[in-house]
Amino acid sequence: MSSFDTSRLDRIKGWMQGYVDARRYPGCSVLVAQGGNEVFYHDCGLRDVAGGLPWQRDTVARIYSMTKPITSVALMILVERGLVHLDAPVSDFIPGFADARCLVPDASDLSQTEPCAAPTLHQLLTHTSGVSYSFNPGVVSTAMREGKMDFGPGQLTLAQMSDKLAELPLAFRPGTRWEYSVGIDLIGRVIEVISGKPFGTFLQDEIFDPLGMDETRFILPEGLKDRFASLYTPLAGDSFDLNAKDKSEETLRQTDGVEGSPYLDTKMQSGGGGLVGTIDDYARFTDMLRAGGKGILSPHTLSFMMRNHLPGDIASMGPASFAEQPMDGMGFGIGGAVVLDPGRVRVPGSVGDFSWGGMASTFFWVDPVQDLSVIFFTQLAPSSSYPSRSQLKALIHGALT
Structure with a gap:
């Protein structure tokens, strides 16, 4: 395990300020821990x-898809207890998928469909299930967009949205491709059915x-409203439209704030993207991943989760979808991406890095070789706007001696 050159770590401060000064990000924070000890923080x-x-350490942010690893850990808790297995078909828990x-x-x-097996829980967790997202290309994604089926905050429950999604065909035969999806939202519903608890209560x-x-x-607790960050986009239209070409004249156009935010009153408990929280809270979760479970899961279960579960890298499975990570040299585990070959990823890193990000440009990774956990928080959608994730990884590795 390498140590850090603190003067090189300080380069991160100037890099962050550059994004703020250029009005690319409104504000941001970075937290770096090694061996469970904080070695760098700046906002x-x-x-x-x-x-x-001001953006501060206790700022509350939308973590969007960084909810997915938390949901994945929640299901593995039930797997460890022998209450479910990963090859179980989702139709065992959401009957609408029975005649897939x-x-x-x-x-x-x-209408151009054929019968197929219902997706397994493992396929939902690894984005090989055939369900999709509304921002992906294809006729299923178009139907999801028209029906607002991305499990966003609103007045439908997790059970209602899962049943609604089950009415659509799958975009492809389960197990044959990789496509970023709402599969882990369906896992949240599975957890409710098995545990008998509302998903948020189980978490x-x-x-x-x-x-x-x-x-x-x-749901944003009443006492945290004063610390809730606003959400911005550089786009002229929908901040989740990943194919949009029209940029706003204002690079930080606000799309959500405290007043009127759907996070003040939502019935949806989205396991794929619904949580809001602070950087220190998420650091408690990433340190659990790094440290081998801390009683939440066995270290052997975590090791199983953070290895590649695909036949090769993501790129080898023919994706046409958006993803929060590069696809070449990158595998996928249970709820997060796994670096197989940093050279093919074209970003400095360690073999076995486990990571994921969120649509508002948040990002984390856990490095088992360097015993690191790194978290980046900001609030700008879509996350594909700027190359901040690869830049931050380069800065961190550039500071290791």
Whole structure:
């Protein structure tokens, strides 16, 4: 394990300030820990531009898809207890998937389908299930977009949205491709069915309370409203439209703030993207991953989760979808990406790095070789706007001696 050159770590401060000064990010924070000890923290910029409110360590942010690893850990808790196995079909828990159908190859219409097996829980966790996201290309994604089926905050419950999604065909035969998806949202519903608890209650009982993640929830607690960051986009239209070409004249156009935010009153408990929380709360979760479970999971289960579960890298499975990570040289485990070959990823890193990000440009990774956990928080969607993730990894590895 290497140590850090603190003067090189300090380069991160200037890099962060550069993003803020260029009005690319409103504000941001970085937390680096090695061996469970904090070695670097810095924040700069604003959590609310119009109000001139500073981005601080206790700022509450939307973590979006960084919810997925938390949900994945929650299911593995049930797997460890012998209550479910990963090859179980999702139809055992969500009956709407019992008579599953998938699109025929090159289908141009939702009616062009054939029978197929229901996706397994493992396929949902690894994005090989045939479910999709509305921002991906294809006829299923178009139907999801028209039906607002991305499990976003709103007045439908997890059970209602899962049943609604089950009415659509799968985009492809399960197990044949990799496509970023709402599969882990369906896992949240599976957890409710098995545990008999609302999904958020299960997370609080089994993960949040034991780890002290008191400020991570699906609904913004009343006492945290004053620390909730606004969300921005450089796009002229929908900040989740990954194919949009039209940029806004304002690089930080606000799309959500405290007033009127759907996170004040949502019935959706989205295991794929619904949590809000602080950087220190998420650091408690990443340190659990790094340290081998801390009683939440066995270290052997965590090791199993953080290895590649695909036949090769993501690129080898023909994805046409958006992803929060590069695909060449990158595998996928249970709820997160795994570096197989840093050279092919083209970003400095260690073999076995486990990571994922969120649509508002948040990002984390756990490095088992250097015993590191690194978290980046900001609030700008979409996350594909700037190359901050690869730049931060280069900065961190450039500071290792």
